[in-house]
Amino acid sequence: MLSINNLQASVEGKEILKGINLIVNSGEIHAIMGPNGSGKSTLASVLAGRSEYEVTGGEVVFEGKDLLEMSPEERSHEGVFLAFQYPVEIPGVSTANFLKTALNEVRKHRGEDQLDAMDFLKLMKEKAKLMDIELSFLQRSLNEGFSGGEKKRNEIFQMAMLNPKLSILDETDSGLDIDALKIVSNGVNSLRSKDNATIVITHYQRLLDYIIPDFVHVLYKGRIVKSGGKELALELESRGYDWVKDEAGE
Amino acid sequence: MQETLELKQRLLAEFSYREQLLNGNTETPLEILRQDAMRRFAELGFPTVRHEEWKYANIMPALSIPFISPKPSILTADEVKEFYLDEIKANVIVFVNGYYAPEHSNIISEEIKISTTSQVLKNTEGVSQFSEISGYKNETFTVLNTDLVTDGAWVTIPDKVILDLPIHILMITDAREYAPIFHPRHTVHCGANSQAHIIYSSYTIGENSGFANTVSEVSLGQNAVLRQYIIQNDNDSAYSVNSSYINQERDSNYSAVTISLGGKFIRNNHTSRLAGENSEANFYGLVLGTGKQLIDNHTLADHATPHCQSNELYKYILDDRSTGVFNGKIIVRPDAQKTNAYQSNKTILLSDTATINTKPQLEIFADDVKCSHGATSGQLDEESLFYLRSRGIPADKARALLLHAFATDVLNHITIGSLRDTLDKSIAIRLHDEDDDIVIVE
Incomplete structure (x- = not known):
């Protein structure tokens, strides 16, 4: 589904990603871990098409297409979804109407019929239940005045509505209490299928008790320095990152 | 400078001509007031950009347009139809080029008195209330309006009347055949414990320029509530200066929402004097500027008594070569302790050639007050x-x-x-x- 080959990227002239290689297949969950400043969020941003990051080398192929050539909205239409580390507050735009606009744009691209307000509401009710979100919440301005946990839940709710092929969760667990973490994880798990894939970017192993990854990668100084199964996450939890740094030749 | 003189001289000549028609009957209180205004106008003239309050609003180009004081103009029902607010049942009072058009107006509510400025000025009591709030002497356009007043709505909401239906004052400029200049004057008196909504909307028919120099005088009695909605949607060669003078007695609550959409040059002077304790004034504004529009909002919240509150929010979206001006003045007079006064101006500039000039002006003479102001401008986030x-x-x-x-x-x-x-x-x-x-x- 996704093939990242020797991806290099910089921001404001500073090189952050120094040659990332990663293959993600349908049905897989990949966890990307690493210390602060290792380039985890940069990778997520580059995949979603944030303009302040400049790709200086390598390629990203998604479902046979050059992902890096696409605008952020085209990536979304093709089935890429980024759950933001810091979801943006947008006063004056209700979550419901924003999502209806977004979903219909995606459906248009897929050659599906537009949903009217009634059908949309039905779908929204169903997905809101999944994420334990009150409907009144969706009438409010997008993320405005939401708590950290509410914002993250809203991200996964949007993911459920848009039904992407590849979801990238950028530190979705950071700052969540255990109840919110369970709700978010349940949401992600219930959306899992053999046709989609997820990249979970996290700083903490705790999330991986709830979302069980098939592969764990350690990102350090802009490169993936170690890959393994879910047991790698446990090892990182008990031993910290220092031994990885040592192995990387620091 | 030549052109400045020209419109000024023409208006003064018009005044003298009108005076001649009175056949020497110039000693009435109204005529004495008007003569005084005329003398003031002769002294003041039109403001140039050297005048601090008119620094960004250059009125000079208007003065070379061959504006003519209009005769009453008759519109057909079809021509007026599109300007009604169909979805709102309201008391409608229509003016065309400043003249009352009773054939297009419709007053439903019986509990209020709606008359016209020209009617009221026929009796002495009316004259005594004319220009009572504005004071008229200091601001050129208000002085000029007092000189040459065309007509306008004169609304009285009696004490304790809670008006269900809004009043819609519809101002149409007929600029099909020539460029009219006119001077509407509206007066609104809200009695104690009354409550009302007034909608003002202005539109142009035709392609010529128009110049509407409007003055509104509004008084709110004790505990009165008045909400005004002002929709400005004239053609893109229209000039307008709108001066609103509000006087608020104790416990009164005033709000105005001004929506500026169409017009080449729009200058709004919105002034509220919080004359009684615990009164509240809220000014909101939305400006959508395109082309070469200039839209200038000057506000003044004049806190004269304690425990009053004023709140202002003006938002501008400016595209092309449009210019926005926001000048928000707050005066807190020495007695006005426990004042709360807030002001905010936010602008989104959609092009490199759009401009916003924003200036807060706080003059605070009391020591126990809360005042704040803020301005932001930039592109979309x-x-x-x-x-x-x-x-x-x-x-x-x-x-x-x-x-x-x-x-x-x-x-x-x-x-x-x-x-x-x-x-x-x-x-x-x-x-x-x-x-x-x-x-x-x-």
């Missing part, structure tokens, strides 16, 4: 734009959505739901954010 795009919304649509949301913040202060919805729709169309199929949860 890139992070918000990226967020929407990452969800599949194309860049153009995402921009429109964000601009519409920015504007909605002001529209939400309109308490007549159907008016808010109508305006919201027309603003959505202007910002290309059209969606008739809104999701309403529950």
Whole structure:
């Protein structure tokens, strides 16, 4: 589904990603871990098409297409979804109407019929239940005045509505209490299928008790320095990152 | 400078001519007042950009337009029809080029008195209330309006009347055959414990320029509530200067929402004097500037007594070569302790050639007050734009959505739901954010 080959990227002239290689297949969950400043969020941003990051080398192929050539909205239409580390507050735009606009744009691209307000509401009710979100919440301005946990839940709710092929969760667990973490994880798990894939970017192993990854990668100084199964996450939890740094030749 | 003289001389000549028609009957209180105003106008003349209050609003180009004081103009019902607010049942009072058009007006509510300025000025008591609030002597356009007043609505809301239906004052400029200049004067008296809504809207028929020099004088009695909605949508060669003078007695509550859409040059002077304790004034404004429009909002919240509150929010979306001006003055007089006064001006500039000039002016002479002001200007928030795009919304649509949301913040202060919805729709169309199929949860 996704093939990242020797991806290099910089921001404001500073090189952050120094040659990332990663293959993600349908049905897989990949966890990307690493210390602060290792380039985890940069990778997520580059995949979603944030303009302040400049790709200086390598390629990203998604479902046979050059992902890096696409605008952020085209990536979304093709089935890429980024759950933001810091979801943006947008006063004056209700979550419901924003999502209806977004979903219909995606459906248009897929050659599906537009949903009217009634059908949309039905779908929204169903997905809101999944994420334990009150409907009144969706009438409010997008993320405005939401708590950290509410914002993250809203991200996964949007993911459920848009039904992407590849979801990238950028530190979705950071700052969540255990109840919110369970709700978010349940949401992600219930959306899992053999046709989609997820990249979970996290700083903490705790999330991986709830979302069980098939592969764990350690990102350090802009490169993936170690890959393994879910047991790698446990090892990182008990031993910290220092031994990885040592192995990387620091 | 030559042109300045020209319009000024023409207006003074018009005044002298009108005076001759009185056949020497010039000693009435009204004529004495008008003569005084004429002398003041001769002294003051039109402001140039060297005048601090007119620094960014250059009126000089208007003075070379061959404006003519109009004769009453007759419009057909069909011509007026499109300007009614169909979805709102209201008391409608229509003026064409400043003249009352009874054939297009419709007063339904029996509990209020609606007359016209020309009628009221026929009796001495009316004259004593004319220019009572504005004081008229200091500001050129108000002086000129006092000189040459065309006509206008004269509304009296008696004590304790809670008016169900709004009053809609519809001002139409007929600029089909020539460029008219006229001087509407509206007066609104709200009795103690009364409550009312007034909608003002202005439109142009025809392609010529028009110049509406409007003055409104409004008084709120004790505990009165008045909400005014001002919709400015003239053609793109129209000039207007709108001076509103509000006087508020104890416990009164005044709000105004001014929506500036069409017009080449719009200058709004909105002044409220918080003359009685615990009174509250709220000014909101939304400006959508395109082309070479200039839209200038000058506000003054004059806190004269303790425990009063004023709150201002003006939002501008400026595109092309348009210019916005916001000058918000707050005066807190020595007695006005425990004043709360807030002011905010936010602008989104959509082009490199659009300009906003914003200036807060706080003059505080009391020591126990809370005053704040803030101004922001810039482009649309890139992070918000990226967020929407990452969800599949194309860049153009995402921009429109964000601009519409920015504007909605002001529209939400309109308490007549159907008016808010109508305006919201027309603003959505202007910002290309059209969606008739809104999701309403529950």
